[in-house]
Amino acid sequence: MGKLLVIRRRDGGLEGDQRKNLQLGRGRNGRPPVLEERVGASGAGRWGRRWGRAVGLGRGWEHLGVDPTMTAAVTAVTREDIDRAAERLADRIRRTPVLRLEAGALGSTLGSTTGWVLKVESMQHTGSFKPRGVFNLLLSRPTSSGVVTASGGNAAMAVAYACQQLRLPATVFVPRSAPPVKINRVAALGARIEVGGDYYAHAYDAAVEHAARTGDLFVHAYDGPEILAGQGTVARELEQQAPEVDTVLVAVGGGGLIGGICSWYGASTRIVAVEPRQAPTLHAALQADRAIDVEVSGIAADSLGARRIGVHGLAAIRAAGALSVLVTDSDISAARQRLWDDTRLVAESGGATALAALTSGAYRPAPDECVAVLLCGANTDPHDLVPRA
Numbered sequence: 001m002g003k004l005l006v007i008r009r010r011d012g013g014l015e016g017d018q019r020k021n022l023q024l025g026r027g028r029n030g031r032p033p034v035l036e037e038r039v040g041a042s043g044a045g046r047w048g049r050r051w052g053r054a055v056g057l058g059r060g061w062e063h064l065g066v067d068p069t070m071t072a073a074v075t076a077v078t079r080e081d082i083d084r085a086a087e088r089l090a091d092r093i094r095r096t097p098v099l100r101l102e103a104g105a106l107g108s109t110l111g112s113t114t115g116w117v118l119k120v121e122s123m124q125h126t127g128s129f130k131p132r133g134v135f136n137l138l139l140s141r142p143t144s145s146g147v148v149t150a151s152g153g154n155a156a157m158a159v160a161y162a163c164q165q166l167r168l169p170a171t172v173f174v175p176r177s178a179p180p181v182k183i184n185r186v187a188a189l190g191a192r193i194e195v196g197g198d199y200y201a202h203a204y205d206a207a208v209e210h211a212a213r214t215g216d217l218f219v220h221a222y223d224g225p226e227i228l229a230g231q232g233t234v235a236r237e238l239e240q241q242a243p244e245v246d247t248v249l250v251a252v253g254g255g256g257l258i259g260g261i262c263s264w265y266g267a268s269t270r271i272v273a274v275e276p277r278q279a280p281t282l283h284a285a286l287q288a289d290r291a292i293d294v295e296v297s298g299i300a301a302d303s304l305g306a307r308r309i310g311v312h313g314l315a316a317i318r319a320a321g322a323l324s325v326l327v328t329d330s331d332i333s334a335a336r337q338r339l340w341d342d343t344r345l346v347a348e349s350g351g352a353t354a355l356a357a358l359t360s361g362a363y364r365p366a367p368d369e370c371v372a373v374l375l376c377g378a379n380t381d382p383h384d385l386v387p388r389a
């Protein structure tokens with residue numbers, strides 16, 4: 001197995017500034033040449049693997065670092081991996097509650113005769129599902145050195161929290177645009193914060209470079225088999241708590257959460273991937289038939305603003321045949337309001353995005369379809385709570 005080598009084309013040629021997943025081969029003249037590029041999924045037979053031959057380092061490519069947590073090959077995450085993750089996490093994470101709402105709840109335009117299931121994962125430690133994947137990675141690969149990540153939001157909080165619990169030093173590279181409400185909590189959890197440039201991609205590069213230089217364990221904010229297996233434990237729990245569910249609505253940023261959920265349910269349950277129109281990372285990848293960079297903006301960008309879908313998530317999403325739908329920022333605001341009105345629960349914008357597909361009609365279930373919505377985060381500034389009481 002190779003490692004993920006992060007490279008950039010010097011001349012900004014055909015591939016521009018993209019990251020490539022490359023399998024490292026035997027070194028030549030003391031330098032690891034780039035052998036092959038893997039794009040897209042493996043394991044899901046119908047998608048197959050797309051291989052492209054890349055030029056060697058030094059011939060138009062610059063080496064930015066090695067991401068030591070990732071393997072070049074896409075490793076399919078199995079239900080057994082998720083079972084093992086659940087065992088590892090047993091004493092570390094909360095089993096979050098499921099709330100069953102009556103048929104008339106959440107908007108009169110919705111025709112459900114069965115009611116709705118809300119998985120209130122926003123009650124997880126740090127206010128989002130993210131500690132599941134982080135703990136699973138840290139407990140799978142014990143390290144005596146430090147831990148480093150790049151994130152301006154919930155992943156950063158999860159890394160800081162997990163490291164505090166495991167007594168490991170944590171460094172978090174944040175983009176300048178990171179919201180103060182999240183950064184303040186990261187600092188309060190004892191992590192060292194470094195500003196890694198204007199955009200997430202800059203913070204990511206800085207964190208990878210830091211890991212290569214110091215030997216700290218790099219924790220990816222959303223991709224990698226351990227991350228997906230950890231996030232998949234939320235689906236494992238949901239299946240136990242609500243076996244009647246036909247469909248699960250999930251918000252997508254970089255695809256780790258939905259990748260874990262797809263890895264658990266496979267094609268047995270309909271998975272609907274919901275993204276803001278202004279951050280259509282998965283939607284664009286499915287249309288292009290490969291992971292591509294997209295522009296991201298809008299009210300949920302601080303949690304769903306990954307510019308490129310993770311390769312492991314994309315593989316799992318394709319294998320499960322998840323549907324992809326888009327919602328507007330005003331759909332998301334309306335969903336937050338609706339949630340507060342009907343349940344007195346608070347969600348951040350990314351945390352209400354899956355719900356927005358239901359309340360806006362972007363996803364219209366059949367009358368007898370039992371739909372579960374994952375409320376995946378509530379890290380919002382209290383001043384930003386919905387305006388009406």
Ligand SMILES: Cc1ncc(COP(=O)(O)O)c(C=O)c1O
Nearest residue numbers: 154222253254255256257303377
């Ligand atoms: C609240 C919330 N929901 C959903 C997501 C999307 O998760 P992923 O990036 O694994 O797709 C994130 C990511 O940070 C998040 O913070």
